[in-house]
Amino acid sequence: MSSMAKETKQRMAVLQGTLDMLILRTLLYGQAHGHQIGKHIQMTTNEFLQVQHGSLYPALHRLEEKGWVTSKWEMAPDRNRELKYYRLTSKGKKQLVVEESQWKQMADAVARVMWPAAEES
Amino acid sequence: MRWWQRGKRDADLERELRSDLDLEEEEQRERGFSPEEARYAALRAFGNPTVIREQTRATWGWTWLEQFVRDVKYGARTLLRSPGFTLISVLVMAVGIGATTSLFTMVRAVLLRPLPFRDSGKLVMLYEHFRHKTLGDGFNAVAPGDYREWRSQTHGFEEMAVMRGYGGIVSGVRSELPEVVQSAGGSANLFPLLGVAPAFGRVFTEAEDQPNGVPVVLLTWNLFERRFAGDPSIVGKQIHLDTSPATVVGVLPSWFTYPDARIQLWIPYAQTFSPADYGMHDGHQSMVVARLKPGVSTEAATGEVSAVQYRIHLANASKPVAEDVWSRPMIDDLVRNVRTPLLVLLGAVGCMLLIACLNLTNLLVARAASRRKEVAMRGALGGSRLVLIREQMTECLLICLAGGGLGSLLSLASTYWLAAHWRNLPRAESVHVDGWVLTFALSLVVVTALLAGLVPALSSTGKGLLLGLRESSRSVGGNASRARLRKTMLTAEIALTVVLLIAAGLLFKSFLHLRMADLGCRVDHVITMKFGLPEVQYDTRDKVVLFHESLLERLRRLPGMRGAALVSSVPGAGPVGDRTFTIQERPAPSYSLQYVAATLVADPQYFSVMQIPVLRGRVFTERERLNNDHYVVVTRRFADQFLPGDDPVGKHVSISWDNKPETYEILGEVGDTVFDVTRPVQAAIYFPILSGIPDRTTEATIVAYTAGDPLAMSMPIQRQISALEPELPVYNALTMDQILGKTTASQGFAANLVLAFSALSLLLAAGGLYGVLSYLVTQRGPEIGIRLALGAQREQVLRLVLFDGLRPALVGLVLGLAASVGATRLIRSMLYGTGPLDPAIFAAVATTLMAVAALACLVPAWRAARIDPMLALRSE
Numbered sequence: 001m002s003s004m005a006k007e008t009k010q011r012m013a014v015l016q017g018t019l020d021m022l023i024l025r026t027l028l029y030g031q032a033h034g035h036q037i038g039k040h041i042q043m044t045t046n047e048f049l050q051v052q053h054g055s056l057y058p059a060l061h062r063l064e065e066k067g068w069v070t071s072k073w074e075m076a077p078d079r080n081r082e083l084k085y086y087r088l089t090s091k092g093k094k095q096l097v098v099e100e101s102q103w104k105q106m107a108d109a110v111a112r113v114m115w116p117a118a119e120e121s
Numbered sequence: 122m123r124w125w126q127r128g129k130r131d132a133d134l135e136r137e138l139r140s141d142l143d144l145e146e147e148e149q150r151e152r153g154f155s156p157e158e159a160r161y162a163a164l165r166a167f168g169n170p171t172v173i174r175e176q177t178r179a180t181w182g183w184t185w186l187e188q189f190v191r192d193v194k195y196g197a198r199t200l201l202r203s204p205g206f207t208l209i210s211v212l213v214m215a216v217g218i219g220a221t222t223s224l225f226t227m228v229r230a231v232l233l234r235p236l237p238f239r240d241s242g243k244l245v246m247l248y249e250h251f252r253h254k255t256l257g258d259g260f261n262a263v264a265p266g267d268y269r270e271w272r273s274q275t276h277g278f279e280e281m282a283v284m285r286g287y288g289g290i291v292s293g294v295r296s297e298l299p300e301v302v303q304s305a306g307g308s309a310n311l312f313p314l315l316g317v318a319p320a321f322g323r324v325f326t327e328a329e330d331q332p333n334g335v336p337v338v339l340l341t342w343n344l345f346e347r348r349f350a351g352d353p354s355i356v357g358k359q360i361h362l363d364t365s366p367a368t369v370v371g372v373l374p375s376w377f378t379y380p381d382a383r384i385q386l387w388i389p390y391a392q393t394f395s396p397a398d399y400g401m402h403d404g405h406q407s408m409v410v411a412r413l414k415p416g417v418s419t420e421a422a423t424g425e426v427s428a429v430q431y432r433i434h435l436a437n438a439s440k441p442v443a444e445d446v447w448s449r450p451m452i453d454d455l456v457r458n459v460r461t462p463l464l465v466l467l468g469a470v471g472c473m474l475l476i477a478c479l480n481l482t483n484l485l486v487a488r489a490a491s492r493r494k495e496v497a498m499r500g501a502l503g504g505s506r507l508v509l510i511r512e513q514m515t516e517c518l519l520i521c522l523a524g525g526g527l528g529s530l531l532s533l534a535s536t537y538w539l540a541a542h543w544r545n546l547p548r549a550e551s552v553h554v555d556g557w558v559l560t561f562a563l564s565l566v567v568v569t570a571l572l573a574g575l576v577p578a579l580s581s582t583g584k585g586l587l588l589g590l591r592e593s594s595r596s597v598g599g600n601a602s603r604a605r606l607r608k609t610m611l612t613a614e615i616a617l618t619v620v621l622l623i624a625a626g627l628l629f630k631s632f633l634h635l636r637m638a639d640l641g642c643r644v645d646h647v648i649t650m651k652f653g654l655p656e657v658q659y660d661t662r663d664k665v666v667l668f669h670e671s672l673l674e675r676l677r678r679l680p681g682m683r684g685a686a687l688v689s690s691v692p693g694a695g696p697v698g699d700r701t702f703t704i705q706e707r708p709a710p711s712y713s714l715q716y717v718a719a720t721l722v723a724d725p726q727y728f729s730v731m732q733i734p735v736l737r738g739r740v741f742t743e744r745e746r747l748n749n750d751h752y753v754v755v756t757r758r759f760a761d762q763f764l765p766g767d768d769p770v771g772k773h774v775s776i777s778w779d780n781k782p783e784t785y786e787i788l789g790e791v792g793d794t795v796f797d798v799t800r801p802v803q804a805a806i807y808f809p810i811l812s813g814i815p816d817r818t819t820e821a822t823i824v825a826y827t828a829g830d831p832l833a834m835s836m837p838i839q840r841q842i843s844a845l846e847p848e849l850p851v852y853n854a855l856t857m858d859q860i861l862g863k864t865t866a867s868q869g870f871a872a873n874l875v876l877a878f879s880a881l882s883l884l885l886a887a888g889g890l891y892g893v894l895s896y897l898v899t900q901r902g903p904e905i906g907i908r909l910a911l912g913a914q915r916e917q918v919l920r921l922v923l924f925d926g927l928r929p930a931l932v933g934l935v936l937g938l939a940a941s942v943g944a945t946r947l948i949r950s951m952l953y954g955t956g957p958l959d960p961a962i963f964a965a966v967a968t969t970l971m972a973v974a975a976l977a978c979l980v981p982a983w984r985a986a987r988i989d990p991m992l993a994l995r996s997e
Contacts, residue, residue, distance in 0.1 A: 035141040054173050057138065062180040083144070084137045 019051070019059050020068075021099040024092055027069060031087040033076075034060055060086060068092030134177055138170050189515075196516040206488070207520065210481050213885065214524025214569065217477035219531030220470040220878065222562045226536045228463050230552040236452055237376055237551070239316025240412075244451040245419055247271070247281070247409040247426060249443035260447055262405040265394055267433055267442070271409070274429050277422030278411040282311035285407040287393050289386070290655060290850060291348065292361045299850045301653065302344070302385035304362075306393035314412055315379070322356035322371025329370075330389040332396040336367035339387040342375035362388070364655040364848075378550055380408070380455065397779065402433055403440040403701075410451065423448040441701050455547045462871045465948050469624065469878045472617045474565070476882045478573045479614045480889045485517060485577040486607055487896045510578040517574025518566075525566035529559065543870060580606060607893045611886075612933040618886040619937025619970060620944050621879035626962040627945055627952055628872035634954030635865040640692040641794040641802075642731040644857040646683075647824055648831035649691045650838055651853045654819040654846075662747050662813035668845060669810060669821070673724065675841040676825060681834060684730035684826040687810050688723045691822050692731075692794040693861045697721060697805070704763055705773040705784065716763055719796065719805040720776075722818050723754075727807075728791055730826050738770035738789025741809045745788075750812030753785040758793045759804035774806065778817075798864060799953055822853075831856045871951065883970070887977040894926040894981040905985055906993025919986040926978035927971075934970055938963060 026032065026040050037060075038051040063069045069086045076083045088096075142163055149159035167173075200207040235241045248260035249267065263283070272281045284307040292299035309330035312319070320342065329337050338360065340349070349355045359366040373387070390407075391399055398404060413422060427446040434442045453460075489496070496509060533554055540552040659665045669687055676685035690697045697719040704716065725741040727733075736757055745752045753774060760769045769787045776783060785808070793802045810818045827834045835854045842851055855863070862869075898905070905918055945957035955962070 033141065033144075034137065035144050053141075053168050054176050057134075057173050057177045058180045061134075061177050065180065079144075079147070081140060081143070083140055084133075 018103065019055060020063060021096065021103060022049075022051075023056075023059060023063060023086075024068065024088060024096040024099065027086060027088040027092070028096065031072075031074075031085040033083040033085050035083075037086070063092070066095075068095050130181070131178075134174060138173060142167050142170065192512055192515040193519065195512060196519045199516055200519060203488075206484060210484060210520045211523045211527065213477045213480060214521055215527035215531055216881065217470070217474035217528070218521075218525045218562060218565050218569065219528030219535065221467075221474045221565060222529060222532035222558060223536045223539060224463070224467040224470050225561050226532065226554060226558045227539060227552055228467050229557065230540075231463060231546065231548045232452075232456055232460060234548075234551060236379070236455070236548075238379075238451075241451065243279075243413040244315070245411050245413060245423075245448045246451055246454040247411055247423065248447050248449075249405065249430065250445040250447045251441075251443045252445065260449070261443060263407045263409050264402045264405050264442070265390075265398065265407055266400040266402040267430060268407060268409050269400065270433060271426045271429055271446075275422075275425045277414065277417050277425040279414045280310060280314045281409060281411040282308045282314045283390055283407050283409050284308065284311055284380070285390065285393060286381075286384075287388065288653070289362050289388075290364070290653065291344075291386070292364060292848060299848050300348070301651075301850050301852045303381070303383045304338075304386045304388060305380075305384045306390040307339075307387045308390040311390075311410065312373075314410060317373065317377055319371035320374045321353045322369070324371055325387075325389045330391045332391050332394050332399045334389055334392055336362070336365065336392065337370045337389065338362060338367045340369055340372045341377065341385055341387070342373060343378075343382075344385040345372045346375075362386075364657045376550075378548075381547070382550060395779075401780070402437050402442045405441075411448070419448055459543075459546055461948065461950050462867070465624070465628075465951065466871065466874055468947075469621055469875045472621050473878045473882050473885075474569065476614050476617050476885050478569050479610045479617075480885050481517070481520065481569075481573040482576050483607055483610055483614075483889050483893060485513070485573065486580065486610075487892060489513065489577045489580070490896070490900075513578035514570065514574045517578075518570040521566045521570035521573065524569075525562055529562045532558075532562070543867065576606070576610075607896075608929040611889055611893055612929045612936065614886045614889055615930055615933025615970070615974070616937035616940060618879065618882045619934055619966060620941050621875070621882050622966045622970065623937075623941040623945060623962060624948060625872070625876040625879040626966055627948065627955055627957065627959060628868070628875050630955045630959065630962060631951065631953040632865060632868045632872040635798045635868055636861060638693070638795055638798040638861070640798075640857070640861075641792050642692050642733050643826065644693075644861070646827050646829075646831050647731070647857045648827060648834055648838070649694075649825075649853070649855055649857065649860065650823045650835070650851050652821065652823070652842060652849055652851050654849065656815050656819055659819055660815055662815070664813075665815055665818055666746060666811055666813035669724070669813070669818070672823075672842065672845055673726075675844070676823065676838060679834070679837050679841065681828045682825060683828055684726060686724050686727035686730040686824050687821045688727050688731075688824060689721045689810070689818075689821060690796065691824060691857070691860065692796055693798060693857065693864060694796065695864055696797040696800070697803070699803070700776055702774045702776040702806070705775060707764060707767075707772075717804075718755075718759055718763075719803045720808065721805055722808045722810040722812075722821070724810045727824065728754075730824055731794075733794060734792040736790045736792060737768060738787070740789055740791065741807075741811070743811070745809040746811035747813060750809050750814070751783065751785045752788045752809060754789050754791055754807040755787055756791055756793045756805045756807075758802050759806065760790050762804050776806075798861070799868075868951070868953075883973060887973045890926060890930060890974055891977040891980065894922065894978055895984070897925065898922060898981045898985045901985070902988060902993045905988050906990040909988060910990040910994065915986040918988075919982050922982035922985040923975070923978050926982065927974060930971065930974035930978075934967055937970075938967065 022041050023037055026037050032040065034053075034056060038053065038056050041049055041051050060069070060071075064071055064086070068089060069092050070089055071084050071086050073082045074085050075081070145163040145166055146159050149162045150156060152159075154162060236244070238244060247263065249263050250259050251261060262285075265283070268281070268283045275281075284305055287304045287306050289302055289304045290299055291302050307325070309325040309327045312324040317324075319339065322339075324339060325337065329335055340355070345351060345355070353372070355369050356371060357369065359368050361367075367388070378384075411422070413419060423446055430446045431444055434444045456463075499509065500506070536552060536554060540546065540549045543549065654665060654668060659668065673685055673687065676682060679685075699717050699719045701717050723741070725743060725745075728735060728740045737760075738754075740754050741752065755769050755774075760767075764772060769790050772787045773784050774787065776785065785806075791807070794805075795802055796805075797803075808817070810821065812818060823838060825831070825834055825838060832854075839851050839854070842849055908918060909915070941963070942958065949957050
């Protein structure tokens with residue numbers, strides 16, 4: 001219990017419900033395979049956000065099920081192997097806009113409650 | 122992607138995970154780790170691939186289905202591994218669910234479904250109530266004069282109609298076979314009030330509904346189809362009713378079987394009376410239907426009618442006219458005789474189902490116990506409790522589903538069998554299986570599965586799960602709490618069985634009492650046969666007497682005939698009409714204590730043929746005939762009731778016929794005979810049939826005492842009748858034994874069914890007892906081995922196990938007896954010749970139950986006593 005608490009001080013699991021948005025946003029740069037997506041999120045946040053494989057793959061499959069991403073096995077450009085690449089669909093792009101605005105509203109709302117003085121100034 | 126492509130998809134996921142893992146590994150190697158280190162680092166970073174795969178799969182939409190399929194597969198495999206257990210459980214549940222569904226179907230159709238009439242909740246029946254009459258339920262038939270005044274003088278009801286049962290002979294216009302039918306008289310407004318439109322033609326008009334109206338009839342669908350081949354052109358034509366022509370004005374719809382499916386045709390109510398009788402207040406035979414006005418309560422409306430009735434009562438103080446009017450809803454009125462039996466049967470099958478459930482629970486607990494180690498192991502390896510419970514529940518659900526499916530088929534057959542064989546069941550035609558019934562069966566399946574499955578599932582996956590692993594090496598003493606659970610359920614099972622057995626015992630004793638009832642006359646070698654002379658032809662005393670006498674003469678000459686006589690109604694065949702009278706030598710003290718007795722007509726030899734003893738004076742002779750008919754014979758009950766301590770011979774009774782009082786001299790006193798076996802003996806007066814008065818003596822029953830098989834005389838007797846009167850239909854050719862069987866059929870029906878249910882329950886309970894004890898003995902084998910090895914006597918072991926099993930039986934018995942004291946009160950109205958607390962039945966049930974329980978316990982106990990200590994100790 002205590003060791004887990006320590007860990008959360010340095011790193012944080014991706015917040016419930018935001019992983020989908022982060023994946024979609026990552027895919028906006030172009031197609032990527034699962035490993036790349038996880039790594040990208042981790043690196044962009046300076047290893048602050050940890051994407052567990054246990055939630056990444058279910059999330060990818062969920063997004064595919066909903067038709068927001070598609071997948072295709074392709075040869076990796078830098079390695080001699082086939083990898084499963086995910087690509088954003090137009091439906092996924094629309095969804096990203098929706099999720100982004102929802103997240104903004106959410107963050108604003110949380111901020112208003114947490115730091116009311118800062119908001120007034 | 123579809124469900125059936127899940128294999129392909131699974132492989133895809135596998136490939137994806139593997140390639141990503143390889144990629145990770147490669148990256149680690151590029152950082153300079155050794156291949157082995159890189160592999161472990163990659164795996165560490167990646168996590169458990171199996172878990173990831175499971176979690177990913179969970180996002181696919183059909184996993185619940187997959188899980189369910191897996192549970193079902195697993196459950197089915199487990200069940201098939203022990204086919205005996207499965208078969209027995211399924212059969213037990215099938216019988217339980219089937220019987221309960223059947224009875225539910227009947228109860229719903231007969232008691233719960235509204236009558237098929239317009240706004241039937243607003244229909245009530247009105248009855249007269251005599252304040253001083255203690256016999257019966259207080260609801261008395263209505264006199265036509267009373268009804269007519271109610272209808273004209275009250276306004277609380279929207280409309281009021283009347284009907285009465287009637288008889289008749291339909292004979293062919295073109296010499297088809299004559300047929301005796303039940304008919305009914307209905308007022309012109311009856312069908313509009315009920316909201317019944319005829320299928321063809323029209324209903325009666327007010328002009329026809331007069332004592333001297335044009336003779337018309339309405340056919341029921343049954344008669345229309347059966348006798349007139351369903352040809353609508355019959356409407357407007359004439360048929361012969363009691364040998365006089367009547368015009369068919371319409372045909373009633375096929376669903377209309379009210380108040381009784383046996384009624385074949387309707388005639389206008391008023392036409393069933395003579396003009397003089399149509400206004401009478403002291404002849405009660407009619408049933409009044411009324412429709413409540415919106416916004417008027419039943420009490421207010423009935424109260425208004427009751428006030429009118431009280432005025433009629435005051436105006437006719439010397440006559441039997443009721444003071445009050447009572448009402449009850451039409452549906453209650455129709456089903457009043459079957460409500461209790463139906464509910465009792467439903468209760469009985471409910472108990473049986475509960476017992477079946479408890480038994481299944483018990484069996485499952487036993488199985489759960491034997492699989493305890495497996496379950497504990499799976500729990501230890503991380504199987505969640507929910508999954509384990511779900512699995513066990515699925516198994517139970519499978520049993521219940523199979524049982525329910527089989528039971529539904531069973532109930533389909535048994536429901537129609539019940540509806541067809543339940544004599545005089547009102548609304549039997551409305552009994553059918555529909556969506557509601559199927560829903561009921563399905564919910565029964567779910568409820569029973571929950572009931573039977575939850576306890577074992579919870580108990581076997583509970584807190585002490587890991588104990589199962591620990592106790593594996595040597596389980597001396599078994600598991601006390603599990604045994605206690607099973608014994609508790611066994612106790613409940615036995616208590617329920619006791620209640621059922623006692624109810625069955627009481628009902629069966631009542632039935633035997635009725636069946637064996639001493640009718641007070643000869644019952645063996647007697648055949649009876651009814652006929653009714655058409656009054657149109659037999660319109661004088663001489664004609665009737667000539668027929669009766671020549672018939673008797675012919676019958677008595679038949680070979681194999683020991684005696685023949687005529688009577689209006691045979692003993693055991695049901696209630697007989699009664700009349701009020703006065704005794705001149707001992708006038709009734711007041712109107713309210715007026716004298717009532719059953720009235721019969723009999724020929725001089727009736728008493729000797731039926732072996733009815735003559736106690737005082739004499740019976741009729743050939744001399745009491747035609748106009749010399751003012752003599753009567755009374756029964757012992759009559760003498761005891763109205764002339765206590767006095768010799769009835771020579772006294773005079775006065776009875777009114779058609780409002781004209783006539784005086785009769787009592788010739789003698791004879792023994793009592795029982796007409797309605799469900800009621801106490803009634804006082805009766807016999808009149809001479811040789812008076813030949815047309816409307817009192819034209820309907821008669823032949824009683825023939827034969828040397829050989831009475832039924833074999835049925836044809837010769839009918840031949841003699843047709844020789845005299847070819848057109849005369851003869852009906853109800855029955856031996857006395859058959860008559861009793863018929864009148865007690867419904868009691869026998871209920872008693873036999875409850876008996877069957879309780880026998881089955883006893884069998885289940887005994888099986889449960891045997892199962893639990895056998896299991897305990899197996900579990901305690903090592904313990905018993907140690908006891909024996911330490912010098913315990915085999916008899917001691919036998920006693921130990923025997924008492925272990927008999928204790929729950931005894932506790933269950935006591936609880937069951939206590940519960941029966943309350944429960945049997947509910948069936949009081951179905952009991953005859955016994956009470957709800959009949960000690961003989963209670964004792965018999967207690968003995969039977971303990972005997973069966975001892976038998977069930979003896980086998981395992983004997984087995985325990987024969988355990989070889991060495992084998993038992995080594996067996997682990």
